[in-house]
Amino acid sequence: MDESSRERLARMRGDEEGSFEVLVIGGGFAGTAAAINLARARRKVCIIDDGKPRNRSSEHMHGVLGSDGVRPTTLLERGHTEFAAYGGVIFQDRVESLARVGGDNWVAETESGRSLTASQTLVATGITDSLPEVPGLRDMWGSRVFHCPYCHGYEATGKSVGVIGGKNPAFTFKMASLLTKWSESVTLHLNGLDPTKEQLQKLEATGVVLDRDGVVRVSPAAENDTSVEVMTASGTIRYDACFTGPDFIPNDQLLRKAGCTVVDGWVSVEGGKTSQPGLWAVGNVVSSPDQVSQAIGTGAGVAIAIDQFLFDEEFSG
Structure with missing residues (x-):
């Protein structure tokens, strides 16, 4: 050289x-x-x-x-x-x-x-995960509340799953449907989201239950380290696992x-x-x-x- x-x-x-x-x-x-x-x-x-x-x-x-x-x-x-x-x-x-x-x-x-x-x-x-503005959701992010079925769906196998909507509609609807691969009990709290006719058909076809009440708060359930309580205007529902669809901001x-x-x-x-x-x-x-x-x-x-x-x-x- x-x-x-x-x-x-x-x-x-x-x-x-x-x-x-x-x-x-x-x-x-x-x-x-x-x-x-x-x-x-x-x-x-x-x-x-x-x-x-x-x-x-x-x-x-x-x-x-x-x-x-x-x-x-x-x-x-x-x-x-x-x-x-x-x-x-x-x-x-x-x-x-x-x-x-x-x-x-x-x-x-x-x-x-x-x-x-x-x-x-x-x-x-x-990226930054921008979560729905639901009191208590951020506090449990990564410990009791997740977004990726392929990362955390297996742990929800056979359990009751609650999905909190409010942001990123397309991702949220797809994720809720995918979660039925692991659980036969998936409830999507729309929390203001309005699915299209096609999205609604997919959710119904995969067995996702829709709750149109707004979510007031989510809280950790006392009996274990994974369960979550979701409070709506109609009452409080306990789930074994919880997911949400954030906005992905690079x-x-x-x-x-x-x-x-x-x-x-x-x-x-x-x-x-x-x-x-x-x-x-x-x-x-x-x-x-x-x-x-x-x-x-x-x-x-x-x-x-x-x-x-x-x-x-x-x-x-």
């Missing part, structure tokens, strides 16, 4: 304080999986994470090979430890702005005053401000690439259905794409 190539390689690999090859904004499952794979590929990588993963309230996760029933934050802590063991740098901080400077690098400015630079930046900031402000193309309300990516050079995105920030196992897989895939992009750049020309 000639001297000019060495200089270019050193510059790309970030041999300066605060300079990296790849910044990963968001240390959830997608971001951490990507960061580990990049660190193992001998890249200089930094995770900036605000310590607020989407599923931080969940007491257990399912469908993750070898980790069924493990608390999500426990698995994330293991991942962060593994990343650090490969030489990765982690800052618990919040990125407030992200901008391309000089045509070559992205600069992330953080809440604490850090200024971090890399030629490639991966945004994995997830935390994509950094991507939008950077000028990324948005299609149907979501930042558009192809193989993790956004429309902006050197800017990538993965996980729930660009794909609401991603579960933990999916997020880990897509994170690893995008990491490989970033590494190969850098490799080609380093030895081109």
Whole structure:
């Protein structure tokens, strides 16, 4: 390798304080999986994470090979430890702005005053679950109230299930119908939702019972750790399990401000690439259905794409 190539390689690999090859904004499952794979590929990588993963309230996760029933934050802590063991740098901080400077690098400015630079930046900031405005619902989110049948439906097998409506109609109706795969007793409290004729036919065909009363409050039942009491104008009903359909709001402000193309309300990516050079995105920030196992897989895939992009750049020309 000639001297000019060495200089270019050193510059790309970030041999300066605060300079990296790849910044990963968001240390959830997608971001951490990507960061580990990049660190193992001998890249200089930094995770900036605000310590607020989407599923931080969940007491257990399912469908993750070898980790069924493990608390999500426990698995994330293991991942962060593994990343650090490969030489990765982690800052618990919040990125407030992200901008391309000089045509070559992205600069992330953080809440604490850090200024971090890399030629490639991966945004994995997830989504926010906006729940129906029902007193008591937020307090039980992740412990007694869930949204994903494939994550938590099995635990409701043979039990009475209550579904609280009020947001995200299409998702809520589909989720209520899907839950009948596990339970023969599913009641959907519409709570203001108005299904179309087609949606109503699907709900009736799958055996979902509809309750049109507004929900006044939900509370934990005293007899165990899973049951929920739903109070309506007509009285209080106890369920063994409870689900709701939140709005899924991507935390994509950094991507939008950077000028990324948005299609149907979501930042558009192809193989993790956004429309902006050197800017990538993965996980729930660009794909609401991603579960933990999916997020880990897509994170690893995008990491490989970033590494190969850098490799080609380093030895081109």
